Amino acid sequence: MALIQCGFFAQTLGLSMSMNVVIPERSYGIGVEAGGAQTGDKFPVLYLLHGLSDDHSIWLRRTSVERYAAEYGIAVVMPAVHRSFYTNMKSGHDYWTFVSEELPHVAQSLFPISGKREDSFAAGLSMGGYGAMKLGLRAPEKFAAVASLSGAMDILAFDHEGSPLADKEYKWIFGSKEEAAGSDDDLFALAERAAAGGVSLPRLYQCCGTEDFLYDQNIRFRDHVRSLGIALDYEEGPGDHSWGYWDAHIQRVLAWLPLRGGKV
Template identity: 55%
Template sequence: MAFIQCRFFSEVLGLSTSMSVILPEPAPSQIGMPGSSVTSGPYPTLYLLHGMSDDDSTWIRRTSIERYVSNLGLAVVMPQCDLSFYTDMAEGSRYWTFVSEELPRICRSFFPLSDRREDNFVAGLSMGGYGAFKLALRKPEQFSAAASMSGALNISRNLVDEVRGDRDITSLFKRVFGTEGPAGTNNDLLTLIDEAVHQDGPKPLLYQCCGTEDFLYNDNLIFRDACSASGLPLTYNESPGSHDWAYWDAKIQDVLAWLPLNKN
């Protein structure tokens, strides 16, 4: 595998930003890792999103993601998206436009990445789980599968109420979503579920997992039940676990095994 850290100027954001990228490359076996005989691309791609307190380097620093994808022939793009909830912020930068439009275009200009829907996936943890499902539900023609680990999936109703007493979080939500909040908009995942089932065209495959001791567990149950009621395809998994890296390091392996990669 090749690990690359990039800094580049985003015209959408109007600033210099960064991303961490893992690229497949043919390699003999190494101590503790299998070899790889991948071709030169274009590669299927997983956009892997970070949580609220993290950045583009966090998946590399706190999991063994590079080792887990070493023989999959899969590129992994980990962008820096700050405390944006992957949204065109009411008071801030246009991170939704960046991650959904500019980032894939820039990545494909830098690296040999596939632009086929069936080769593009998105996943994330916590805030990134929210971003992953928002990308898949709003851009089903672009992403064939999405995974959320401990995702903040019900921010429009429960999460906002739960954190209302925290002035820092309340201020953040106003900067991101405005004073009216995300309920009923295309930043509300439950609204997007309702819209997805009534739209023609492809539907993304969804994978959702959450630890039963996670403070977001009840919000995950609400999202799961909404998908079940709508008939939207969802693979759901729950097990003991908290909102921590021990859980996410284990579950990213399950996500990789679930991804509909062409392994021929």
């Protein structure tokens, strides 16, 4: 695998941004092993999202995701989005537009990764789990599968369930609770609209540790989605909001992804 540490200008944000990318290497006939599943000359890609207090470097620093991805011949794109909740902020920048539209375009223009739905996946932890599930529910035509690990699934519960956001920061991102409820940032409402509209959703995966402070949110979201008739692969077991849990479960996510080439 090659590691690319990339800085670029995001037009939707008006900011210089960063992403780390790990990508399989191919054989050029000089003794290097060929690198994994490909579609023509393009690799499948996992957009891997960070949590609230993290950045684009964290998955590589705290897990062995590069080594795990090498087994599947899949590229992994890890962007920085600050404390945005992957949202077009009420008082800030358009991070939803950035991650759902500009980021894939930039990544595909710079690296040999596929832009086809069947080769595109998203996953993330905590705030990033929320972001990945939002990509699946709001941009289902772009992703074949999305996965949430210990996701912050209920943005309306942040005032009483170990909220990671101060009140003023919540308002900068989502506005008031009344504005957030039923909006395109409310995963519960997005699931309802997808079910009512007969939308063809990507495969959905959700996991959470039973000792995680976000466990109750995850149970509510699981039950809500299943009550709507939406298929959801769900796993739980011992674990808290920690990197040991996420290192183990990103391996499960990679094994679960519907990669057309299978494992290398």
